[in-house]
Amino acid sequence: MQVAVFSTKPYDRRFLDAANAAAGGHHRLLYLEPRLSAETAVLARGAGAVCAFVNDVADAAVLGALAGMGVRLLALRSAGFNNVDLVEARRLGITVARVPAYSPESVAEHTVAMILALNRRIHRAYNRVREGNFALDGLIGFDMKGRTVGVVGTGRIGVALARIMLGFGCQVLAHDPRPDAALQAAGAAYVSLDTLLAASDIISLHCPLTPETHHLIDAAAVARMRPGAMLINTSRGAIVDTLAVIAGLKAGRIGLLGLDVYEEEADLFFEDLSGRVIHDDVFARLLTFPNVLVTAHQAFFTEEALTAIAETTVANITAFEATGQALHEVSTERIA
Numbered sequence: 001m002q003v004a005v006f007s008t009k010p011y012d013r014r015f016l017d018a019a020n021a022a023a024g025g026h027h028r029l030l031y032l033e034p035r036l037s038a039e040t041a042v043l044a045r046g047a048g049a050v051c052a053f054v055n056d057v058a059d060a061a062v063l064g065a066l067a068g069m070g071v072r073l074l075a076l077r078s079a080g081f082n083n084v085d086l087v088e089a090r091r092l093g094i095t096v097a098r099v100p101a102y103s104p105e106s107v108a109e110h111t112v113a114m115i116l117a118l119n120r121r122i123h124r125a126y127n128r129v130r131e132g133n134f135a136l137d138g139l140i141g142f143d144m145k146g147r148t149v150g151v152v153g154t155g156r157i158g159v160a161l162a163r164i165m166l167g168f169g170c171q172v173l174a175h176d177p178r179p180d181a182a183l184q185a186a187g188a189a190y191v192s193l194d195t196l197l198a199a200s201d202i203i204s205l206h207c208p209l210t211p212e213t214h215h216l217i218d219a220a221a222v223a224r225m226r227p228g229a230m231l232i233n234t235s236r237g238a239i240v241d242t243l244a245v246i247a248g249l250k251a252g253r254i255g256l257l258g259l260d261v262y263e264e265e266a267d268l269f270f271e272d273l274s275g276r277v278i279h280d281d282v283f284a285r286l287l288t289f290p291n292v293l294v295t296a297h298q299a300f301f302t303e304e305a306l307t308a309i310a311e312t313t314v315a316n317i318t319a320f321e322a323t324g325q326a327l328h329e330v331s332t333e334r335i336a
């Protein structure tokens with residue numbers, strides 16, 4: 001099958017080529033650097049399938065253009081699918097497939113890296129030592145053992161993080177409309193979101209971005225947090241109202257903030273913009289805080305995750321070509 005692969009970097013090509021070759025090399029993968037958008041959709045002409053990533057846009061206009069060119073499959077190289085208009089895809093007869101689970105540990109372990117780096121001020125210590133400043137003032141952290149960690153969303157990634165935190169000797173509070181019995185048995189306590197926000201030293205977000213979770217962390221949620229609490233978002237940017245969080249940082253309500261995702265990241269992340277002026281003043285303000293650590297949507301970025309993403313994506317395309325059904329279709333009940 002001919003596949004137009006949008007938003008590709010050299011590493012995407014390496015892993016997708018290997019997965020395609022291992023599966024028999026059946027697909028012609030046309031690698032495209034641009035993001036999928038209304039302007040770039042035309043690049044998919046001639047392809048039966050489009051492969052897209054987290055900041056590609058598959059709204060009604062894009063899907064309409066793709067359907068008009070004969071595209072029948074949208075294969076996402078991600079677990080999240082908040083960037084796709086599923087109702088419109090179904091109406092147009094475009095199957096949407098994703099990679100539901102590709103190494104929850106990759107994201108959970110990056111979350112732990114952010115928690116520990118912020119706690120022990122590693123980002124500041126690294127710069128200090130390089131400049132010959134070996135003073136410790138301002139670098140005081142806290143023992144993780146005995147602290148309360150609130151995990152919002154205990155699916156694959158949230159459970160993996162919760163288990164690591166239990167291993168650190170933390171008390172784990174969880175919030176999810178579908179509690180995980182095994183995690184409960186392992187020692188996590190399910191509570192309301194308000195209780196979790198009020199009782200946690202560290203709050204980590206692992207729910208999907210949906211209309212219900214959009215700006216889940218808003219000014220009211222920030223006001224409920226413990227003064228000085230740590231907030232980590234490695235899920236999707238728009239779960240957090242960035243302006244509310246900046247106000248929380250300025251007020252000292254949020255003591256430490258770790259972001260791997262940002263609500264307006266599409267114009268920034270995955271590109272080298274080091275020689276340019278950042279026009280996003282909200283993002284630029286975030287970078288000025290000494291107690292904020294930002295990584296550019298890299299939580300998934302491990303050998304294991306990239307291998308699994310590529311293999312499942314190729315398997316989705318192969319199955320769709322053979323049977324008309326992808327292995328991991330975004331189920332229709334998720335549309336309701």
Ligand SMILES: NC(=O)c1ccc[n+]([C@@H]2O[C@H](COP(=O)([O-])OP(=O)(O)OC[C@H]3O[C@@H](n4cnc5c(N)ncnc54)[C@H](O)[C@@H]3O)[C@@H](O)[C@H]2O)c1
Nearest residue numbers: 080153154155156157158175176206207208234235299300
């Ligand atoms: N930063 C990265 O590189 C990266 C990589 C992969 C996934 N992600 C993000 O992580 C998210 C979680 O991934 P996953 O594989 O664990 O997904 P998952 O589907 O296994 O788990 C999501 C959990 O969130 C719960 N949930 C839904 N609505 C909720 C709400 N309002 N409050 C609390 N919980 C709620 C669900 O019941 C489910 O248990 C994805 O949706 C994606 O946005 C980020």
